[in-house]
Amino acid sequence: MVAMSGGAAPKNERVFDSSASIVLVGCRGAGKRTLGFIGALHLRRRLVTEDHYFEKVTGLSRGEFLLQNGKEAFARQNIDVFKRMLDNNSTGCIIDCGMGSLAEEAQGYLSLYSRTHPVIYIHREKEQISLLLDAADAEQLLKADEQHRGCSNLEYFNLFDDSSHVSPPVSGANTPVDSRQAGLLKLLGVREDFTRFLDLITGRGATRAWLESPFSVQAVPPEFRAYSYAMRLRLSYLMDMDLEWEDFEARGDCIELIIDCWPQDLHSVIARQVALIRRKLGVPIIYHVEENPRGERRRPPEEKNPMDAELLELGLRLGVDYLSLDLQRDEAFVNRVLRHRGRTKIIGNFSYMGFGALPWLDEGQVENYRKAQSLGCDVVRLIRFCSADSPAEVLEEFRRKVRETIPDPKPPLVAYDFSVLGVRTPLQSKILSPVKHPDIENERDYLATVSTCSGSFELLFRQFLLDPLQFYVLGSNVSYSLNPAMHTAAYDFAGMPHTFQAVNCSTLDTLNQICISDSFGGACLTAPFKVAIMPHLKVKSHHATAIGAVNVLLPLRGQTNAILDHANSRNKAGRARDFFGDNTDWSAMVTCLRRAISPRNYVQPSKTTGLVIGAGGMARAAIYALIQLGCRQVFIYNRTYDNAVEVAKHFNDWVATQGLAASAKTNGSTPDVCRVLPSRSDPWPAGSQLPTMVVSCVPATSVDGNPPADFVMPLDWLRSPTGGVVVEMAYEPPVTPLLAQIQGLRERGSPAWVIVDGLEVVGEMAIEAFELMTGRMAPKRLMRAVGRQQLQSVHSPGYRP
Template sequence: MSVSAPKNERAFDPNASIVLVGCRGAGKRTLGFLGALHLRRRLVTEDHYFEKVTGLTRGQFISRNGKESFARQNADVFKRMLDSNRTGCIIECGMSSLAPEAQDALRAYSRTHPVVYIHREKEQISLLLDAADVEQLLKADEKHRECSNLEYYNLYDASGHGSSPASGSSTPGDAKQAGPSKLLSAREDFTRFLDLITGRGATRAWLESPFSVNAIPPEFRAYSYALRVRLSCLLDHPDLDWDDFEARGDCIELVVDTWPSDLHKIIARQVALIRRKLGVPIIYHVEENPRGERRRPPEEKNTMDAELLDLGLRLGVDYVSLDLQRDETLVNGVLRHKGRSKIIGNFWHMGIGALPWLDERQIENYRSARALGCDVIRIARFCAGDSDAEILEEFGRKIKHTFPDPKPPLVAYDFSVLGVRTPLQSRILSPVRHPDIENERDHLATVSTARGSFELLFRQFLLDPLQFYVLGSNVSYSLSPAMQTAAFDFAGMPHTFQAVTCSTLDDLNQICISDAFGGALLAAPFKVAIMPHLKVKSHHATAIGAVNVLLPLRGKTSTILDHANSRNKAGRAHAFFGDNTDWSAILTCLRRAISPRNYVQPSRTTGLVIGAGGMARAAIYALIQLGCRHVFIYNRTYENVVHVAEHFNSWAESQGITAGTQANGPHSEICRVLPSLLEPWPPGYQLPTMVISCVPATGVDGNLPADFEMPLDWLRSPTGGVVVELAYEPLVTPLVAQMHAFRESVSPSWVIVDGLEVVGEMAIEAFELMTGRMAPKRLMKEVGRKTWELQQQQQASTGAFQTGFA
């Protein structure tokens, strides 16, 4: 009997308007604002739309026309709001969404549009509303689940996770270091959720930088690992250190293996925590027979499983694991509601007489899963004894030759009561465990860790030890070797990383042509000079006109995916790829440090960049990506800075980015040159709230040394701002010292971000680009600071000093 995929009823048009519903105090307005900025859509609010249509506020309308007339008018305006804003909007609904007519309209709207229920903890809503109203509001709020098709858990995280591990250190330059605000964490979570439900996230990441760790889904990587985490384990250990889960797998498989009371809320919170703490794709798996639960009649069990699986889809997880041997109605229901979530179709062959790999029924299983539209097919087989690897390899070859492309990626392995038989059986999504958590209830991943599995690839000569570098004219004291070496060890890679001083392209070429060359971080003078010699560049590097990461292209074919999956392998490089992590490191630090009062407003916010080299280019680009449309540049050598400004103004014009209109008239140019520090700030523009100093510790190639200080008149922003100093030797540059004094005596609203913060972020993204593996961020930052402190001790005794940013 042939099978076919049921229609996906939640595959909405990517530009379909997104509706937000939920209780008062749930955060809909803030999330709507963040979402509209991210997706570049109009934000439509119910209050504003009512006033726009009627010419009156709600209160004014009730006063003039009475409550009955208001109820009728309000219902009509609500329906009109949905109907007239069907595309390109984020629509924030007020409490009118609880009215029966509004609920009917939302149910109809949800057939063609995402309607997202914003769920927030009762404790947080209670802080915002009168206690007498909370219980009644939350009870009514349950109706929002009935008229929505997606759900976002607006997590409150008291831990403040994500702030720099160095925030509390006593290093001279890091006083009042910026950890991410709660608003930043919410923005990152919600925009990731929006990217998934609109289907734009992976596509955008691929187009911008195909070597980015987020650009290639785990099922299409050369090797990937799924860290299995059971819900029961999370509930038994509520004080787990989430930082210790970092980079333990390419994705998290959350196994729902217990059914406590208030299960829906518990699962939603755990999904939100994984998103917030780890930021990796989530595989959502509902176990068929939860341990410790009473046996239920088949109908009751199927109903419960269907609700739990639908909850995973509503939460917008990346993957839903679906057992295809389950009830057909349950399977079809999940496939109908899959939306943008990918489906992993499973076949578990249990017991001593498990179906052999080369049995034709295995081929038929793959065929039926493929016909159902599964995105990944996973077949796991219980193995009582050792099985030959050649048999599983032969099965893979049969799949490859039997089915035409495109065919879903195959995950296939044997397991026993001791765990997966061999970590090399499955190339992708291999189940692994956390090295320090013994989970007696999980027989699928009790042996292997991601580190151990990856180490084995090198021992089996499937991957090769490579040599990585930081290259430039002043890199001998770079922090990169220590940070990268620590990350290599954490991930189980026998690579080396060293700093090599060189200043000509011929010197650079001699290093890069080696078969063992893995990649390099580039410092001055190579960031701009290397550009004409690169075959492929990321979107960002092209826009900036400079690169700081150089990678060899070794794929057997000409496809970028093949080149990306050839990382960690030796051989002759056909050509080279260039990317830029300087800009994204600066952007990350700015986002962490910007206060809500200084949130970027494209028409008003101004930024100031000091310098005109490769780092200055990255800083300008970071400001533009942040939404700043008025970037001022100062450099001691005027000719250099004019060239940089012309580059970005030309690029912005090609992208349709303009500065808009200021008080002194319209300006299409987003970059403007400041000719002198002695002149007042240009009239008609706000004083800068973001200042980025991009000059090295000592003069290199005509650039000014890091002895810059801000004219005091330029520091008069009434809301303060952020100063990012990229040089870190010395850590307290004249600018940093000036800002410490200014903050203490004049304006405490300024935040200082030192060079160690920025260089740590650069190293993290560079590691991921060079290896294709998730970076152990906390470890790398800790090693960077400790290495810097050790260098300070050595410099104190020898009088040596460091230059550059690497």
């Protein structure tokens, strides 16, 4: 069957104004309040809750109003307040609906509201809700909760996050959000998932990632990378999987979730699997509904179309990144899905699954592409069964015809042959090539039986499409660096024949000699280069510019000045046209601080105090990390006072330009965010809270005026009644005097202090550097394990460097 060309894309009915308020509905215990706090903080919006809005309007709590006025008056007032809440807060808010949304009239109003606003149905594991509510109440509420699907246009499955059992405190609906975030900083999984979901449905995620660092894995969508791979996972397998989620890490640039069965409670099962992929793997999701599910009879079109459309619309409601749409279905079916696409990208498919498949050079294949383009598809995927040889030249000739005969803008093309043995060759399609996990049996899946991500990528090097490169860690004292071991393990995992070595050097001339080599792939920089190289770089990330220091250096080898061209020239040798500088020190610190900080010490801009020891490039990243976390009081101590003053001025000037200074005013001027401590013998500054976040950035040996790692803290600086977090960046030796000091405090009855050792932060830096340098997802668990093993081996008896 050949689809006819012509026709325009139907109007997208689920793209809303960027300022439209976001409404959360769902059962009590589903986590709406917590998600509301997280969303309001992330989007910098005001949080409105139904309970508090009711009290604001009536002057009475719900219980008090019911007691004084009776059920009938309460029901009328409830609906009136509900409508007023939505109407009077239609922009710039996150609205948390309470149980009033279960009323029939309220749901009708929500349905109308959802035409112009995102209305998100929040649900979670029934077992978790049952733990929070009385069994009888839970059963009744869960049954009523199913009605929320009918009045919402989006859906979020709130997976249980075992990183914290703390609930945020309840406060007034219109007070600043940052005063109500206690407990949220430990909900790492929930926060990362939900903010990613919000970024996708509001359309701001890719743009923000690109502006922050155009070389990050998140900044370049898989369809625009030089090479990308889609790992196929079937719903029937995930429901009874024999591997751990960690085993799928870095096995593909995205996951293609194939809905191939209809279990009981199908919608919730699918929603949970989408949530698990987001939580465990953190990669884009392609959502594909198989036309003939396993164990189901073949259905006539009048049954098949409504069910398939419902399942596809579920994928759109779940906010998946991509939806796979069969354009060979009838026009009404296709248009129904396209009208509800929202921010989800559409992969338009033409699949020829049997003998007599349409040849590549048949004009019908060009018409297929043109049809997908006219419908506004973001990617076009053409797949054909091939029982005989299919020379690569034939498919390449088809690609040439598309390039030359189809006007711009042309959506990226995925095209390949397959047989009963799998994809004909992993190199037929450069983007979104189907791959499998090597340990999964592919029953009834011919599209990924022979290819794995690492095997396909390795083949690119063997065929000289990519080049082995040399990567480095460069600095004055890098002999004990763990980077070579971690990066080398990641290269082996990903099928890349690169090398990584530590080279001691201390002059920019020596650095330049290494970087101008045609085989230079990139470098991690340590002292003395992080700040010194800044004036020599024309292209830097937003964060590196703000920090004033670089710790990752990349060659730019694109044939044009376009950043995407440079990004897709990674893993290729040649003369560098220029160099790009980025900073992963700060983001690694943020990750580790978020993991370690307790709910009692959540960041309050007007109160929370941070302390940074040192004034070099690493200290700059630490100060920036604290500011990004919301801290607006940062003290700096360094042995060389003038260096600390210079760093403080740099950040105070930057904070002033960003409008991030503390809200308090002194003599009509904004106080400095960064202040310098002149001496360890001085008492802690009066009027400032004791630090709850301490980052020691002093090296193992004295460099650039910084104190060596034998630094210990004055006890008066460690008297925070709620303790805090101490991050020790030095890991050589593994237990520095500062770590020993904090451990001693814990043993003497101050257990509230949490220790983050340098190895944990260095592991996060290595992971981010690997992704920046290669453009590939990092095997995070492997790299962390190798770093820990390497440090243990260095300090084992008999080791000689």
